Amino acid sequence: MFSYCTDPETLATLQWLTCYLTTGVHFSFYYSFLKVLGILAVTAPVALAFGFGGAMAARSSIAPLSWFGKGYIAIVRGVPDIAFFLFFVIALDQGFEWMRHQVLCPDWTDPIRQGNDFLVCPQAKLPLGSAPQVVHQTYAFGLAVITFALVFGAFAANVIFGAMRAVPRAQLETAEAYGMSPRQTFWRVLVPQMWVYALPGLSNLWQVLIKATPLLFLLGIEDVVYWARELGGTKTPQFTDYPHGDWRMWYFLALLIFYLFMTWGSEKILGRIMARLTRGQATSGGEAQRKAAA
Amino acid sequence: MKSILLSTVAIAMTATFAMADGHSVVRMGTEGAYPPYNFINDAGEVDGFERELGDELCARAELTCEWVKNDWDSIIPNLVSSNYDTIMAGMSITDERDEVIDFTQDYFPPTASAYVAAAEGVDLEGGVVAAQTATIQAGYIAESGATLVEFATPEETVAAVRNGEADAVFADRDYLAPLVEAAGGELMFVGPDVPLGGGVGMGLRESDTELKEKFDAIITEMKADGSLNELLVKWFGEETAQY
Numbered sequence: 001m002f003s004y005c006t007d008p009e010t011l012a013t014l015q016w017l018t019c020y021l022t023t024g025v026h027f028s029f030y031y032s033f034l035k036v037l038g039i040l041a042v043t044a045p046v047a048l049a050f051g052f053g054g055a056m057a058a059r060s061s062i063a064p065l066s067w068f069g070k071g072y073i074a075i076v077r078g079v080p081d082i083a084f085f086l087f088f089v090i091a092l093d094q095g096f097e098w099m100r101h102q103v104l105c106p107d108w109t110d111p112i113r114q115g116n117d118f119l120v121c122p123q124a125k126l127p128l129g130s131a132p133q134v135v136h137q138t139y140a141f142g143l144a145v146i147t148f149a150l151v152f153g154a155f156a157a158n159v160i161f162g163a164m165r166a167v168p169r170a171q172l173e174t175a176e177a178y179g180m181s182p183r184q185t186f187w188r189v190l191v192p193q194m195w196v197y198a199l200p201g202l203s204n205l206w207q208v209l210i211k212a213t214p215l216l217f218l219l220g221i222e223d224v225v226y227w228a229r230e231l232g233g234t235k236t237p238q239f240t241d242y243p244h245g246d247w248r249m250w251y252f253l254a255l256l257i258f259y260l261f262m263t264w265g266s267e268k269i270l271g272r273i274m275a276r277l278t279r280g281q282a283t284s285g286g287e288a289q290r291k292a293a294a
Numbered sequence: 295m296k297s298i299l300l301s302t303v304a305i306a307m308t309a310t311f312a313m314a315d316g317h318s319v320v321r322m323g324t325e326g327a328y329p330p331y332n333f334i335n336d337a338g339e340v341d342g343f344e345r346e347l348g349d350e351l352c353a354r355a356e357l358t359c360e361w362v363k364n365d366w367d368s369i370i371p372n373l374v375s376s377n378y379d380t381i382m383a384g385m386s387i388t389d390e391r392d393e394v395i396d397f398t399q400d401y402f403p404p405t406a407s408a409y410v411a412a413a414e415g416v417d418l419e420g421g422v423v424a425a426q427t428a429t430i431q432a433g434y435i436a437e438s439g440a441t442l443v444e445f446a447t448p449e450e451t452v453a454a455v456r457n458g459e460a461d462a463v464f465a466d467r468d469y470l471a472p473l474v475e476a477a478g479g480e481l482m483f484v485g486p487d488v489p490l491g492g493g494v495g496m497g498l499r500e501s502d503t504e505l506k507e508k509f510d511a512i513i514t515e516m517k518a519d520g521s522l523n524e525l526l527v528k529w530f531g532e533e534t535a536q537y
Binding site for chain 2: 028086090132133222
């Protein structure tokens, strides 16, 4: 990157470090931080939507819908994450390819399963074999988001389901007494009040989600932990201009700071949201705010 | 949200794509953590003996090739589910693997594996020996009577010796040699070399016979004209076994 980097062996420590930290492979490392933040930014709202939908389904008065919601919550919460990430994603991928195969290659005669091999026609491959690596990575990213959202959505659904039941019955009775329909009661009274009960549980989920991102490497997404391990590993002079010993400790220390910083920032933001949601609520927090204002 | 997801799937399914023949791009899977066979260089690209050989094979076969990194643990499952088309990752040809995937002929002669320890005189038969998971070396140690500790990456097996978790590490001699050299006396080869495996070959899906025959023919050609030997000497030094 810098002009003096052509012969790193001759450099003083500080200059060497500036060269070392700006190699192409280090930029892959920095880029992986953005990737993790991107995944979090996309996954969190999607998982919340899944959770809200799951909770609405679970408390529905239509029996099959309620079974579906409760089944979703129970099954996903019961299956270990790692099994989801290994089995479910491959099954999902193969499911998409199988559907495309049926649509795009109706006159394909070879079996799709040949021993261990899963073979669909070339046009049904997802992404196409000829697609550039970027497309493959984006596809893996999408699969990761769907899987994360499904898993964390189930936990969020359980939290929101509980929060909806925690809203005082008197509030809903009052709404009914004013002549609101069930739908109006739900959207105008129940939903605005349930967030304050859901937030502590949801903030736990958010913290767990932040730390769950290393599971991404199972899906072939090179996340921060993968690069920290790769870069920190011993490098011998034959294969790099920057040989060094086992520096994994330093790289993991950087990750520690990153994750602590994320936690600290999240705490701050969640604290503000909590204060905002508490305003005017019939909870002890809301009461404390009223007293402080008076 | 669900409807957005569904419509995305629907678009993906109904969109028409330009027809491409069998292998317009061959995706080459590797681990990227096993120098000199394959590793990530300073620029962040796959590099090493297998990268150079693979590119040469593709050039002679007039194929467009693309390199993909994959964890060693899941490198075979991802091949058979067609996430890439070949494996070039220092993978020795063994009967167990041959039942699941196919191999070309070897492009690296049957190798010697060796023990490396932090001191002379460690107990290789009864001590603790580190090896990478799902390798022929791990299989050998499991049967040798020593206590086997397995790690997901080669790097961790050597680190285990440095920090005293294991008495010795057992791996391909060619992988260990540069590390021993760079360690400046902290690490040393101990005990005899052990010949293991049937050489390193390129792994392909069993159904992919056409591609396998193509690469097989070119490896034969490169063995005959000496270009494979040149690559071996370049990456593994003068003493390495040649064809």
